[in-house]
Amino acid sequence: MIVFLKREHRARPEFMEGVRDQASVALGISAWGLMTGVAMVKSGMSVMEAVLMAFIVYAGSAQLAAVPMIAAGAPLWVILVAAFCVNLRFVVFSAHLRPYLMHLPRWERLTTGYVTGDLSYVFFARRYPHPGRTREELAQQEAFLMGNCAVNYGAWMGTSLLGIALANAIPTHWGLGFAGILALLGVTCSLATSKLRMVSAGVAGAAAVAAWALPLKLNIVVAIACAVALCLLIEQQRPAAPGSAHV
Structure with a gap:
């Protein structure tokens, strides 16, 4: 234009x-x-x-x-x-x-x-x-x-x-x-605004595919659990911000 x-x-x-x-x-x-x-x-x-x-x-x-x-x-x-x-x-x-x-x-x-x-x-x-x-x-x-x-x-x-x-x-x-699948892809891409979110999306996707054979779509639950667990682990390994240490 x-x-x-x-x-x-x-x-x-x-x-x-x-x-x-x-x-x-x-x-x-x-x-x-x-x-x-x-x-x-x-x-x-x-x-x-x-x-x-x-x-x-x-x-x-x-x-x-x-x-x-x-x-x-x-x-x-x-x-x-x-x-x-x-x-x-x-x-x-x-x-x-x-x-x-x-x-x-x-x-x-x-x-x-x-x-x-x-x-x-x-x-x-x-x-x-x-x-x-x-x-x-x-x-x-x-x-x-x-x-x-x-x-x-x-x-x-x-x-x-x-x-x-x-x-x-x-x-x-x-x-x-x-x-509809592309719509969900659009939402995912829009939310991937940090490295941690990108990692969590990649881990969740990989886990969902790996656990595809589970019944009742439990692979989605596995994907969420894996992504959350890994992100919590990464957060714990990050150095604490100055002044945030407990006395």
Whole structure:
């Protein structure tokens, strides 16, 4: 999108700071995008319809809310109302961002609102709790937001289109169940924000596979127990922080 490709944005160090912040969660966003692309095609939409929905809607929660309704043949007004309700949070986001962006032309405000996602807003609000007092400060804040949005848009849109392209290569009997697996993968990737969490996820996955033959899905219990035990052991081996020793 042209709004985050503007030279004045990319020339500022805040743009790359926004890119680095959003890159930390790009893997999780990509997994969600891939799952959404697959789900749209598996719901019965044509490839062209799925591509148009990806570009026009650009809202994962609204797309995932609408997909089962489309598959079930729900009336259009029901689908639109559901998507509207799911995305009501963006009204709050917009109200909060208004003081930061009101100096921009209307077309740029609209485009910025379109490309701003949940995590882009979260990173921005955490970094800049108050709007800038000068034009220069506002420009710095805008550059940071656009760096965030650039990564978010690229990760989501690229993997959504990839999911659409690969959906027909997935066996039909997998259906939306495969999309559900990808959804859980997206959650896992989003939560893997530290080395300890990555280790626990790897151990849990390995233990679940190793104990697959257990009845009643007890392999899940084994996986949780192994991950928790190992993480507790690692925590105990870490050096104590200064001043935390018991007297």
